[in-house]
Amino acid sequence: MTSATEEQPETEARNATVLTLTGVTKTYPGVKALTDVSLDVRSGEVHAIVGENGAGKSTLIGVAAGSVAADAGKVEVNGNLLSGADAKEAQSAGLAVVYQHPALLPDLTVAENLLLVVPRDERPSRRNLREWVDQKLSRIGARLDPLQRVGELTVEERHLLEIAKALALRPSVLVLDEPTEPLVSDEVERLFTVISELTATGTAVIYISHRIPDVMRIADRITVLRDGVMRGTFEAGAVTEHEILERIVGRALESTFPAKPAAASLGPDVLDVQALSGDGFSHVDLQVRRGEIVGLAGVSGNGQREFLRGLAGLARVEGDVRLNGTSTRLDSVPAAAAAGIAYCPGDRHDDGMFTSLSVRENLLVRALSSVSFGGVVRRRMEGEAAVEEIRRLRIKTPSTETPIASLSGGNQQKIMIARTLLAHPRLLLIEEPTQGVDVGARAEIYKILREAAESGVAVVVLSSDAKELEGLCDRVAVFARGQVTALLAGDEVTESTITGAAVMAETELERKSALGKTSGRGRRFLTGDFFPVSMVVLALLALAAYTASVDSLFLSSFNISSLLLLATTLVLAAAGQQVVMLTGGIDVSIGAALGFLVVVGSFVLTGNGIGSVLLGVGVVLVASCCIGLVHGVAVCFGGFTPIVATLATLFLLQGLALLMRPNPEGFVSADLALWVGRSYGPVPMVFIIAVALVLATEYMLRRSRFGMSLRAVGSDEQSAQRIGIDVRRIRMTAYLLCALFVGAAGVVFFVQSGIGDATAGASYTLTSITAVVIGGASAFGARGSFLGALAGALLIQTIVNSTLFLGLEPAWQQYFIGGITIVAAGVYSKVRRAAGG
Ligand SMILES: Nc1ncnc2c1ncn2[C@@H]1O[C@H](COP(=O)(O)OP(=O)(O)OP(=O)(O)O)[C@@H](O)[C@H]1O
Known part of the structure; x- marks a missing residue:
């Protein structure tokens, strides 16, 4: 038996404060996101943070992390x-975050995403x-599948990976920012079990959610943020759900769901689907009457989402749709x-938003005809329409011109819905309409959907929240194994019957896992970085074979040797280009840099x-590194885009080279020419x-942490920063590495040129870009x-x-080069899309 005195230290340890935020204030242009917020979180507790969209929850977590x-x-x-703002420091102190929009690198594999966050000594052998x-x-x-690219995972799978990634850090403070939104019920239960296991061992969990029943169920304390x-x-046991809701919205709450119309008052069919089949569903019949909202339910992966996307024209379907x-x-x-037909996707971040456009542009993009005259957009009308939508949906934004990316998640969701409705559809297909949306706005969204139905729009709602379907829908079609196994109407539309029909269906499917999709190595190869290499090698062999069949001298030692010597400069320049392109950058100054280095060589070599x-050689390499340093500083600290920074140096270097050598002069050292000309057989x-x-x-790119970080920065800079990668350092190193390759190319090129010619090399900018594009590089990094x-x-x-x-x-x-570039870019993107989809 444990005595009271033995228990005490453990209790004290469990209640120790592990995270303290004191007087945190954060202002964005036009928005005071946080004002003097203080918070303490104790070990072993689940501390919920709740509040409306834009209340400041994610910002608070961002500051802590x-x-x-x-x-x-x-x-x-x-x-x-x-x-200060240093994600690595917070991580090392024991804090891990599961972000609302997962901080994952889509171009890296599942394994690489995990490897990047764990300490070096915990990384497994291959x-x-x-x-x-x-x-x-x-x-x-x-x-x-550990080797699958994260970009190919479903939204749910990405969230599960994000959670696994945070757990891999074995944090003492785990922050979960709306972790359950994309998850199905058994995954939510699993998460709750993990949370209680964690708190039992003393880990503090900060839980951010709009799902108040969940919060009431698992939280020990609840902090409310508003504006x-x-x-x-509050101690969770000492407040009711209603009291928390009222504190969140700052006013008395009305009913969330609008009244449903009587079945008899519904009009004729607006949508009539007969025997519709597609990938994941078959022979589905569905009618939606005027004034009616029909819900789609079922365990995730049973065809309901595919059916909805089929209706939206996103997947091939067969059958009759009227x-x-x-x-x-x-x-x-x-x-x-x-x-x-208008479709509002569930994954608004990847499928719906134009992140670099403003709130106004995102809102009106599908309804430009209603605010234009003779093909010209009337800015005043556009602005007024945007303001009206912002008011109607109570979207929290400093102005219509604010970039949508800077809005809170829930407000982005409201914009997606407003945009879909502004297209004045006849059929509105909407996936998870209130995912990430606060309680106040939820009611508004439901009202808007009901009004749309009453105005004659057929509304079909797919939701994983059975309570939402119960409150909102007149009828609910429950899917199992790609078929509608129950069509609930009237009093049957309740949370328990919907859930019951979904989970009791004997035809229930296993979730289609990424593992299933990628079982073939072939598919992985097709979407991987080495498929382009094999294509290029095949083209190379075919061309060489054909040329040799026409003229056998093509394979002579002399020709092979001179071909490879000439190729060496381009190989090195292309490798330099590839380094910066991996980070999402580009170097358009490579040709000018080679010309400049040839001129430098004509003085020192x-x-x-x-x-x-x-x-x-040392001087040429140092000169090249100076160019790389200028690029790195301009991009990392000067805020210049890579193209502008390198374009500026292109002209500078050209001018400088001409200044140093107005006419070609300065012959290459005979010794250097001799050494560079040495070969092994026909191979220089x-x-x-x-x-x-x-x-x-x-x-290094595939196996080292630096290589992974390089790709991580190019894949998603913000996520890379969030997981603690020093983005500036990586970019800086990339420009220096590029400079080393270009410096080496400069030496070889000087030997080829033989003389300091300032105009030599200009073509290498475009050929180096072409070489990496043919080799499979993406301009997006x-x-x-x-x-x-x-x-x-x-x-x-x-x-x-x-x-x-x-x-x-x-x-x-x-x-030929132009044609091959087009064919290569077209084939790679088609194959990647087809195999990755
Ligand atoms: N990078 C940014 N630039 C400008 N404004 C921002 C930025 N990030 C957040 N904001 C603003 O700060 C406020 C608080 O946003 P935050 O994301 O913290 O809210 P939230 O409570 O997490 O909302 P949600 O529940 O919708 O996710 C919002 O008005 C938002 O528009």
Whole structure:
């Protein structure tokens, strides 16, 4: 038996304060997101933070986690005073966050996303990787293919991975920002079990949610935020759900759901679907009458979502769909839209929002015809329409011109709904209409949907919240194994019958897991970075074989040697380009830099003897690194975009090179020319060295933390920052690494040129970009490989060389390279989309 004195220290430890926020204030342009907020969180408790959309919850968590810099106030995690906005520091002090919009890197694999956050000494060996990932995921009941790219996962799978990632950090303070929104009920239960296991071991859990019943069920204490101000912390047992709701909205609450019309008052069918089949569902009949809202329910993965997306023209379907009696074709989204079908997706971040556009632009993008005259948008009408929607849905935004990305999640959701309605659809398809939306706005959204139905729009709502379907819908179609197994109407539309019908259906399907989708290695290969390499190698071999069959001298030692020597400069330049393109950047100054380095070489690489040559090579590399440093500083600290920063240096370098060598002068050192010209059989030594460098960099890209971070920054800069990657350092290093490759290319190029010619090299900017694009690089970053850059560069050089042997005009070189670029970009994106979908 344990005595009271033995128990005391443990109780004290359990109640120790592990996170303190004191006087936190944060202002965004036009919005005071937090005003003097103080909060303490104790070990072993579930501390809920609730509040309306835009109340400041995510900002508060951002400050605690070091991803948002507060204007005033301090944060202490486990007694460590955080010095500022530094996600790594908060993480090291024991705080982990599951973000509302997961901080995942879509172009990296499931395993890489996990590996990036765990400390170095906890990373498994490659042999144990699969087992290690399975173990991390099994805690939250998820099964995912470790080698699958995160961008291919469903929203639910991404959230489960985000939770597993936070748990892998073994935090003492775990923050869950609306973790259950995309999850189905068994996953929610699993999460709640994990939360109670964690709190039992002393971990503090901060739980942010709009689902008040869930909060009441699991929280020990509840803190209410409204308009960025603390409205009190309450013991969960001492307040009722209604009291919390009233504190959240700051007024007395009316009923959430609008009254349903009597069945007899409903009009004729607006939507009539007969025997509709598609991927994931078959032979579905459904009618929606004027004034009626029909819900779609079922355990996730049973075809209801596919059915909805089929109606939206997003997937192929067969069957008969009539809108107001007119047969409607659904073979594409534009065709569906032209027929008056509007779809509001559940994953607003990836499917719905134009993140860099303003609130006004996002709201009106589908309804521009209603605010334009003769094809010209009337800004005043557009602005007024936007203001009206903002007022109607009580969207919290400083102005119509605020970028939508800076709004809170719930307010973004309201904009998506308003936008869909502004398209004046005949059929409105809406997925998870109130996901992430606060209680006050929920009622408004329900009212708006009901009004739309009354005005003659057929409304179909897909929701995983059975209570929402009960309150909102006149009828509910429950899906199981791709078929409607129950069509509930009138009094049958209750939470328990909906849930019962969904879970009791004998035809219930297993969730379609990512594992199923990716079981083939082939599919992974097609979506991977090495598929383009193999395509390029095949094209290269075919071209070489054809050219050799026309003229056998193509395979002569002399030709191979000169081809590879010429290719070396391009291989090195393309590798440099690939480094920056992986981070989502670009270097348009590479050609000018090569010209400049040739000029530098013409001063420092003219003498003979090993000492003189080494010194000269060193000077060229340092000069190149200076260019890289300027790019890095301009992009990381000067706020310049990569294209502007490198465009500026392009002109500077061209001018400088011409100033130093108005006319070609300064011959290359005979010793250097001799050494660079050495070969192993027909293969020049410099080419072998370039290939070795490329292979080493490729290895670094796939296996090292730096390589993963490089791709992480290109994949999603904000997520990379949130998981503690020093984005500036990575970008800076990328520009320096690029500069080293370009410096090496400069030395080889000087030997090829033989003389300091300031105008040489200009073409390398475009050919280096072309080589990496042919090799599979994406202009958006994170995709591509150094092997691809190598293969792309070799293919370009072979095309140039082959046209001579085939007796073609030089113009054919350009046609071939242009054609191959278009074909490559088209094939890669089509294959990636088809295999990744
Ligand atoms: N990066 C930003 N730039 C400008 N304004 C911002 C930014 N981030 C948040 N805001 C504003 O700060 C306020 C608080 O937003 P926050 O995301 O913290 O709210 P929230 O309580 O988490 O809302 P939700 O429940 O909708 O997620 C909102 O008015 C939002 O528009």
